[in-house]
Amino acid sequence: MIRFSFLAFGFVLAAGSAYAQCNSNPPYPTTCYLADPTYDPERRGNYVPPTCSALGTGYDSQIKAAFDCAHPRVQQDLRKLSAIFVLPQNYPVGAGKSFGMWENPTNQHVAGRSYIFLSQNAFGKSLSRAESETQNAVLAATGNSLRVQYQVVPDAGALGLLSVMAHEAAHAKWYRDGVARASCYVNRIRPFWTGVPNRKWVEFADDAGSDHAPASGTRHPKRGLNEGQLHSLYPRFASVFAAISPEEDFVETYKLIALAPTRLTTFQMTTPTGASSNIKSLMTTGRLKTKIDCVLGLL
Numbered sequence: 001m002i003r004f005s006f007l008a009f010g011f012v013l014a015a016g017s018a019y020a021q022c023n024s025n026p027p028y029p030t031t032c033y034l035a036d037p038t039y040d041p042e043r044r045g046n047y048v049p050p051t052c053s054a055l056g057t058g059y060d061s062q063i064k065a066a067f068d069c070a071h072p073r074v075q076q077d078l079r080k081l082s083a084i085f086v087l088p089q090n091y092p093v094g095a096g097k098s099f100g101m102w103e104n105p106t107n108q109h110v111a112g113r114s115y116i117f118l119s120q121n122a123f124g125k126s127l128s129r130a131e132s133e134t135q136n137a138v139l140a141a142t143g144n145s146l147r148v149q150y151q152v153v154p155d156a157g158a159l160g161l162l163s164v165m166a167h168e169a170a171h172a173k174w175y176r177d178g179v180a181r182a183s184c185y186v187n188r189i190r191p192f193w194t195g196v197p198n199r200k201w202v203e204f205a206d207d208a209g210s211d212h213a214p215a216s217g218t219r220h221p222k223r224g225l226n227e228g229q230l231h232s233l234y235p236r237f238a239s240v241f242a243a244i245s246p247e248e249d250f251v252e253t254y255k256l257i258a259l260a261p262t263r264l265t266t267f268q269m270t271t272p273t274g275a276s277s278n279i280k281s282l283m284t285t286g287r288l289k290t291k292i293d294c295v296l297g298l299l
């Protein structure tokens, strides 16, 4: 696990490139430090909600900078969160990972509040680094030795944090807003999956038995992907992570909308032979555009 350090923080602030498409756009969601390291998001019955304590200005300003760069519709959706928490170091749930959370009214809180919890190692990374690390962790989790590299211009640090915030907010939304039952999801995304598992707690890159439907024309990452098969995912999925499960398919599409790569000069993924998938271009056509249009309609 990579630990956040003051040195790394200072470096990234100095190296972060300006990104003209980000403008101050309050009101911001409440930002908090999770004061109670025993908070258990999986607890059912006698559930205790997370407690909010003051967040250092460094974290608060980075969260707001990331929010300012999000697609306007995603900003609206992020405002539905009751709070954005930063986790303490050594927080035991998720082993250094960020997560999103919806309080199920039937056994947690009747108000059904939603939150995202950001690991300290989500901060201080450029978008190319954050995306490369995330997608390579997915490949590693499926036993694949292939590794990818994202190229992003301008490679703003605020977008690296936004990618994590948007991913986790989309998981909260999936449950809070019943995305799996939305008609465009049922009609335009679900047919490419064999089914939609009903889950409570989703571990990183857990496919929960999901597979691509025969008509999908794609191969599930757990079945092993060569470079060509990996690239064949990208006209149809927002990322290799999106191809893991129906829920991640929605979540990574939402994240792609949040990042609004059409505003970037370059947003692409390259494999070791030099072959690349131009995500900025692919998202404007075909199945990936159909997914984006569906998710935009849910924001």
Ligand SMILES: [Zn+2]
Residues within 6 Å of the ligand: 167, 171, 248, 251
């Ligand atoms: Zn996820």
